[in-house]
Amino acid sequence: MITHAMEDYLKAIYLLQKGKEEKVPTSVIAQHMHVSAASVTGMIRKLASMELLNHNSYHGVKLTEGGEKIAQEVVRHHRLLELYLVEIMGFTWDKVHHEADKLEHVISEEFEEKMAEALGHPTIDPHGHTIPTKEGNLKETSYEILAEIDAGSFVTVRQVNDGIPEMLRYLAGLGLIPGARVQVVAKAPFNGPLCLKIKGCEHHVGREVARNVFVEMSVQGND
Amino acid sequence: MITHAMEDYLKAIYLLQKGKEEKVPTSVIAQHMHVSAASVTGMIRKLASMELLNHNSYHGVKLTEGGEKIAQEVVRHHRLLELYLVEIMGFTWDKVHHEADKLEHVISEEFEEKMAEALGHPTIDPHGHTIPTKEGNLKETSYEILAEIDAGSFVTVRQVNDGIPEMLRYLAGLGLIPGARVQVVAKAPFNGPLCLKIKGCEHHVGREVARNVFVEMSVQGND
DNA sequence: ACTAAAATTTAGGCGTGCCTAAATATGACC
DNA sequence: GGTCATATTTAGGCACGCCTAAATTTTAGT
Secondary structure, three states, X not given: OOOHHHHHHHHHHHHHOOOOOOOEOHHHHHHHHOOOHHHHHHHHXXXXXXXXXXXXXXXXXXXXXXXXXXXXXXXXXXXXXXXXXXXXXXXXXXXXXXXXXXXXXXXXXXXXXXXXXXXXXXXXOOOOOEOOOOOOOOOOOOOEEHHHOOOOOEEEEEEEOOOOHHHHHHHHHHOOOOOOEEEEEEEOOOOOOEEEEEOOEEEEEOHHHHOOEEEEEOOOOOO | OOOHHHHHHHHHHHHHOOOOOOOEOHHHHHHHHOOOHHHHHHHHHHHHHOOOEEEOOOOOEEEOHHHHHHHHHHHHHHHHHHHHHHHOOOOOOOOHHHHHHXXXXXXXXXXXXXXXXXXXXXOEOOOOOEOOOOOOOOOOOOOEEHHHOOOOOEEEEEEEOOOOHXXXXXXXXXXXXXXXXXXXXXXXXXXXXXXXEEOOEEEEEOXXXXXXXXXXXXXXXXX
């Protein structure tokens, strides 16, 4: 029996395990989930006994195929829900992460399918993340962090971190949303603010904010 | 802190507590929730300590105003969800009870409002039950049980029990759905089947089924 | 009123998932 | 290679919500 808590752990590990072969340390999971490291160890033991992940004591964990499959389903639920809440129900994009975090564990497969149909089987959620297919296909492109882009560059926003509602409201206010064209006009030294030109207007944005925005470099003359 | 389990108990007691002053016995709650009587006693103790219900040992429980308010919110969630799932998402009416039972505990107030708006602030769910308003107003009309209607009577279906998917599929197949006009043509003795005329066709329906259908007597010449 | 059956509560136990504190393993630096 | 800081695991405890079995109260019948 898979509990909601187990699903949450599998999802967290899945999202933290960037490289396919990468092992995720206990402490990283603990920090991400706001629980103690001891709690993570306890849950890891159980998930390992269910062969949903492999655990080398003191050396982190890696999902098995079975574990990844479950995690991917949860992520699919989450991202479909986010999009459904925004597109069909009219939620603002800052509220949907929290709502989806609760709903993702309780909706049925039929609910998932109804959402996918209503949305035309989408592949990208409101924050720019790829929605895994029902078969588990997922090519999550890895973009560059806006905070680390050189001054003078032209970029297109592709993803934003969705965990902090206030941040999302701020980004929406600036127009820093997936699809937006941005020029990095200047970067202040010592982790100072970036000067960004968005829709013709210049805005000064802190590094911390710019670390939550992921962009693609615009090729010269690119549309 | 109100847990999902507490909400489930409050909802059950609310639904079982027909008369306003009626006390609901432990055993009735236990049977309705498919848990042991001892479990009910345990939970009752906690809910009583939170002043969500009053408990006279050995003499059943009655919700306080606070408890009723929470129960009513859960029931509102449940019934709005059922209607939303049928009307907006295209679920068949036999599946929505189970889905709503899970979702009712996790949706936000905003989710509730979005549903209510999308549905035009409805007052009746797909099975004919009244949806409590946000303020907690609710006049649940009590109808008569189809199984106990005398032969020869004309009735209109108003409500059906929603707990058994297979029963709902059967009822839908017969056309025994809220709004349907039905004549009780005959009743076999010894708890035997009823002969019902529905949309011009006669059907023989077991008593057990007819106990799940609630009807209003049609006044002569009533539209 | 007394007794037996039924309903209810108490007692004790289990699995889940969290915590803190203590023990232990790792890895980096000298 | 030893030592120390850090990461991780173990140990022990707690709240929740469920269970069965035993004790208790209510109730109905004689």
